[in-house]
Amino acid sequence: MSIEPELKVTGSQVWPNPEVVDDLARLRQVAPLTHCITNMVVTNFTANVLLAAGASPAMVVTIEEVADFVSIAQALLINVGTITTIDARVMLKAAATAQLTGTPWVLDPVAAGALKFRTEIVNELIKFKPSVIRGNASEILAVSGFGGGGKGVDSTASSFAALHAAGQLALMTGAVVALSGEVDYITDGKEVISVPGGHEIMTKVTGVGCSLGALIAAFLPVTPTPLRAAAAASVIFAAAGENAFKLARGTGSFSVEFLDQLSTIGNQG
Amino acid sequence: MSIEPELKVTGSQVWPNPEVVDDLARLRQVAPLTHCITNMVVTNFTANVLLAAGASPAMVVTIEEVADFVSIAQALLINVGTITTIDARVMLKAAATAQLTGTPWVLDPVAAGALKFRTEIVNELIKFKPSVIRGNASEILAVSGFGGGGKGVDSTASSFAALHAAGQLALMTGAVVALSGEVDYITDGKEVISVPGGHEIMTKVTGVGCSLGALIAAFLPVTPTPLRAAAAASVIFAAAGENAFKLARGTGSFSVEFLDQLSTIGNQG
Amino acid sequence: MSIEPELKVTGSQVWPNPEVVDDLARLRQVAPLTHCITNMVVTNFTANVLLAAGASPAMVVTIEEVADFVSIAQALLINVGTITTIDARVMLKAAATAQLTGTPWVLDPVAAGALKFRTEIVNELIKFKPSVIRGNASEILAVSGFGGGGKGVDSTASSFAALHAAGQLALMTGAVVALSGEVDYITDGKEVISVPGGHEIMTKVTGVGCSLGALIAAFLPVTPTPLRAAAAASVIFAAAGENAFKLARGTGSFSVEFLDQLSTIGNQG
Numbered sequence: 001m002s003i004e005p006e007l008k009v010t011g012s013q014v015w016p017n018p019e020v021v022d023d024l025a026r027l028r029q030v031a032p033l034t035h036c037i038t039n040m041v042v043t044n045f046t047a048n049v050l051l052a053a054g055a056s057p058a059m060v061v062t063i064e065e066v067a068d069f070v071s072i073a074q075a076l077l078i079n080v081g082t083i084t085t086i087d088a089r090v091m092l093k094a095a096a097t098a099q100l101t102g103t104p105w106v107l108d109p110v111a112a113g114a115l116k117f118r119t120e121i122v123n124e125l126i127k128f129k130p131s132v133i134r135g136n137a138s139e140i141l142a143v144s145g146f147g148g149g150g151k152g153v154d155s156t157a158s159s160f161a162a163l164h165a166a167g168q169l170a171l172m173t174g175a176v177v178a179l180s181g182e183v184d185y186i187t188d189g190k191e192v193i194s195v196p197g198g199h200e201i202m203t204k205v206t207g208v209g210c211s212l213g214a215l216i217a218a219f220l221p222v223t224p225t226p227l228r229a230a231a232a233a234s235v236i237f238a239a240a241g242e243n244a245f246k247l248a249r250g251t252g253s254f255s256v257e258f259l260d261q262l263s264t265i266g267n268q269g
Numbered sequence: 270m271s272i273e274p275e276l277k278v279t280g281s282q283v284w285p286n287p288e289v290v291d292d293l294a295r296l297r298q299v300a301p302l303t304h305c306i307t308n309m310v311v312t313n314f315t316a317n318v319l320l321a322a323g324a325s326p327a328m329v330v331t332i333e334e335v336a337d338f339v340s341i342a343q344a345l346l347i348n349v350g351t352i353t354t355i356d357a358r359v360m361l362k363a364a365a366t367a368q369l370t371g372t373p374w375v376l377d378p379v380a381a382g383a384l385k386f387r388t389e390i391v392n393e394l395i396k397f398k399p400s401v402i403r404g405n406a407s408e409i410l411a412v413s414g415f416g417g418g419g420k421g422v423d424s425t426a427s428s429f430a431a432l433h434a435a436g437q438l439a440l441m442t443g444a445v446v447a448l449s450g451e452v453d454y455i456t457d458g459k460e461v462i463s464v465p466g467g468h469e470i471m472t473k474v475t476g477v478g479c480s481l482g483a484l485i486a487a488f489l490p491v492t493p494t495p496l497r498a499a500a501a502a503s504v505i506f507a508a509a510g511e512n513a514f515k516l517a518r519g520t521g522s523f524s525v526e527f528l529d530q531l532s533t534i535g536n537q538g
Numbered sequence: 539m540s541i542e543p544e545l546k547v548t549g550s551q552v553w554p555n556p557e558v559v560d561d562l563a564r565l566r567q568v569a570p571l572t573h574c575i576t577n578m579v580v581t582n583f584t585a586n587v588l589l590a591a592g593a594s595p596a597m598v599v600t601i602e603e604v605a606d607f608v609s610i611a612q613a614l615l616i617n618v619g620t621i622t623t624i625d626a627r628v629m630l631k632a633a634a635t636a637q638l639t640g641t642p643w644v645l646d647p648v649a650a651g652a653l654k655f656r657t658e659i660v661n662e663l664i665k666f667k668p669s670v671i672r673g674n675a676s677e678i679l680a681v682s683g684f685g686g687g688g689k690g691v692d693s694t695a696s697s698f699a700a701l702h703a704a705g706q707l708a709l710m711t712g713a714v715v716a717l718s719g720e721v722d723y724i725t726d727g728k729e730v731i732s733v734p735g736g737h738e739i740m741t742k743v744t745g746v747g748c749s750l751g752a753l754i755a756a757f758l759p760v761t762p763t764p765l766r767a768a769a770a771a772s773v774i775f776a777a778a779g780e781n782a783f784k785l786a787r788g789t790g791s792f793s794v795e796f797l798d799q800l801s802t803i804g805n806q807g
Contacts, residue, residue: 309578312578312579313579313580313581313582313583313744313745316579316744316745317743317744317789317790317793320741320742320743320744320789321742321788321789321790326744327649328577328578328579328619328620329620329649329653330578330620330622331620331621331622331623331625331655332623333623333654333655334653334654334655334656337653337654338653341652355622355623355624524790525790525791525793525794526790526791527790528788528789528790528791528793529786529787529788529789529790529791530788531788531789531790532742532788532789532790533787533788
């Protein structure tokens with residue numbers, strides 16, 4: 001397999017990038033119904049992030065309802081963070097339905113590579129053509145087959161090192177890959193958008209990365225490409241995180257300020 | 270079936286309504302053990318709302334324990350927001366036990382009408398005679414059989430339009446219906462108490478509606494009627510929400526201020 | 539059975555106890571991967587407490603992965619707060635694995651004594667030799683076989699009254715017992731460390747006790763003895779709680795300030 005080895009950053013975005021400003025305005029107008037099947041640690045924070053930004057979250061997680069709700073929803077997030085035997089069936093059915101109904105969806109392969117069961121399920125899920133795969137360096141390395149394996153949910157590889165793997169994963173799957181790290185990289189295997197900013201404290205509050213996946217999903221129905229959806233969400237997170245850090249006195253107030261920023265960004269003036 | 274068509278508002282309550290002040294004092298004295306079987310998005314916020322107000326929350330959700338715990342508890346909430354196959358059995362057993370032991374209980378039929386499985390379970394649950402049914406306009410319309418069906422958890426019908434349905438549902442089931450919206454309406458099919466106030470931001474934080482259902486449950490054992498329990502909780506929520514909004518800088522700080530208000534309302538002076 | 543009846547407090551610790559200061563520095567350096575199998579009400583708060591203090595939380599809860607992850611993790615918490623039929627199997631497998639791999643672990647027997655199913659599972663779990671058992675007076679009395687039985691998750695017995703039971707439980711099981719209350723007592727059946735401080739408001743925020751169990755687990759791999767791990771976590775919680783209360787305006791802001799305190803304690807100056 002010969003794949004373009006010299007994947008280069010083709011653009012960099014920060015708030016207030018005009019496209020992102022437009023995309024956020026559209027998100028708030030449409031309030032896309034975003035179906036989240038996510039891990040039990042971050043359900044509340046994820047819903048609050050989506051509400052703050054202007055989307056309409058809903059979590060429907062039972063096998064009897066999941067296909068119907070994917071059909072109603074405008075976007076879907078599947079995050080395997082605390083996957084169970086039962087969840088796996090639900091996630092597979094959700095992903096299969098999304099492919100069938102054309103519901104755009106995001107896969108967040110939390111801790112893939114570190115644990116066998118979820119890695120297998122993630123590999124199955126990918127076959128249902130997610131629009132975006134979001135993860136940290138370890139996860140993207142693992143899912144792309146370029147090795148890795150982290151110590152659980154934290155990234156142990158730098159996001160730049162994983163950029164090559166991200167590009168290949170994008171080419172192999174047709175998904176945009178959103179690689180989270182000190183700098184975020186978003187790629188479809190050809191273009192690479194870098195999103196600097198944010199702050200390290202974002203790794204000290206649970207659910208920030210997971211809710212980024214959810215916000216990317218929410219942007220999918222209101223943006224022309226998955227690349228732009230992932231960029232919009234990442235740019236907004238970076239700005240909100242940076243501003244929130246300036247106002248925070250610790251990780252508790254950071255969470256609060258972060259939601260405040262998300263709910264007011266772009267509203268001033 | 271002939272039902273009174275001209276259901277009219279018979280009273281309006283705002284904090285500090287003397288009855289509500291008394292009811293809250295009694296809640297804090299008794300600290301009713303309130304058994305919550307609720308959705309996985311709002312467990313934490315619901316427990317914190319109950320603790321802030323002065324109740325004693327507990328969540329026991331396994332089939333082996335649920336009947337015993339309903340018998341111990343002073344009140345029960347069943348919220349079907351993220352119902353699963355397993356949850357459905359637990360909820361039915363809880364409701365059946367509550368009817369048997371006389372434990373007063375609240376049903377929150379989240380997204381009923383929009384999804385078949387939960388709608389069927391809700392219809393089963395209602396047979397076990399909840400003291401109060403709390404929902405938004407779409408949910409109350411769906412449960413009453415007067416049509417509707419929302420886009421998931423958000424209400425797409427105005428609460429005033431659903432008032433007639435609420436009254437009929439109350440008469441059909443014997444439950445008080447607490448209809449949440451811009452103005453809350455609480456009715457037993459004869460009386461209608463309106464509770465104005467609150468703020469739209471309350472719909473931008475996940476779990477506010479769900480935790481209102483829990484607080485209504487907590488008031489049931491310390492108030493003379495379910496109508497008064499529902500009114501007390503709604504009045505306190507409206508006041509806390511209104512005051513919290515004035516102090517909030519966004520949805521994150523709103524949540525914090527809301528809990529602060531609940532934990533201090535009536536304490537000053 | 540003849541057991542020393544006159545168990546006496548042999549030491550008292552408050553922040554900045556030099557050992558605790560050292561232990562916290564080591565925790566932050568190592569960032570121990572702490573596997574939490576805990577109740578669905580407190581997952582988010584528990585993860586945020588561990589992150590704030592400097593540990594690395596992860597929640598892996600499916601039977602297919604739990605043994606592998608216990609082997610990777612540096613510490614384990616099992617909290618039975620919302621145990622289900624499925625959870626029970628997962629917890630037993632986790633505990634069995636922990637004993638086998640020498641992974642130190644904490645058992646939090648929430649509401650043991652009050653409900654039969656969890657009490658039986660807790661009795662099974664104890665056979666796998668937890669390093670620490672953390673609970674309130676009612677729970678420790680129940681687990682030790684000295685009677686009790688609370689009204690759910692709140693303690694209905696004073697922690698001093700339960701100290702004797704704690705000492706016996708420690709001697710019987712080989713676990714250190716961390717007894718939470720107005721004053722915390724930590725004992726291995728011979729020594730008793732008392733940890734005063736904290737504030738009653740800590741009982742008005744859900745998950746404070748549960749996350750203390752998690753922080754004790756996180757300290758196990760970085761302290762020479764379970765006694766010292768439990769003391770370190772308790773001392774830090776007492777100080778953070780006391781300081782947070784001074785800054786709080788209610789239970790909502792208390793939570794925020796508490797996390798802020800945990801994330802900055804020892805950093806100043």
